[in-house]
Amino acid sequence: GAVVSQHPSRVICKSGTSVKIECRSLDFQATTMFWYRQFPKQSLMLMATSNEGSKATYEQGVEKDKFLINHASLTLSTLTVTSAHPEDSSFYICSARRANTDTQYFGPGTRLTVL
């Protein structure tokens, strides 16, 4: 199989705090991981592409200082939402691309609510 986990699944935080979301590929190595954001009843929007051992590539309009991405190993990428505000409330989904394939496998998502 190709299992991707995310932690936490749900988080509620106060405005101004930082939140870290972990994405792990459990049974395969992922040279590339992706972070998406999904608003209610909308499609997934790619935020950034994360390659192991190098800096993430952010999509246009995504603030790199706001959404810090670290991909320290072949099985773990983290997204930190810094100084979160209510408008950052969303469903964040990661995916991992298995090495030498073109298929992305998705995590279960993290629902972030900023009060």
Added chain:
Amino acid sequence: AQKVTQAQTEISVVEKEDVTLDCVYETRDTTYYLFWYKQPPSGELVFLIRRNSFDEQNEISGRYSWNFQKSTSSFNFTITASQVVDSAVYFCALSETKAAGNKLTFGGGTRVLVKP
């Protein structure tokens, strides 16, 4: 630029009816991949199929079937004899080439509601 269009935002059917989801894409690449994912109410995206641009054979997997027509840039998905468990949002997606990082461009999704 890559673009994926799913014209149907929502489809409602009664159990056992067939339902076809349309997907039309735009790309300048000659090599690309097309995908369908299912997103049930739980939120997790479930991979259904991957098709590369050189393989126009239609595919059937159980009650699911896919029709890829390069001439019309379409990759349609049919659920035969729908069941309540098929209720979900279905996304069609297009993958750029490796050189571009294999980024996925998603369509807007089609919400399928199967009523008992």
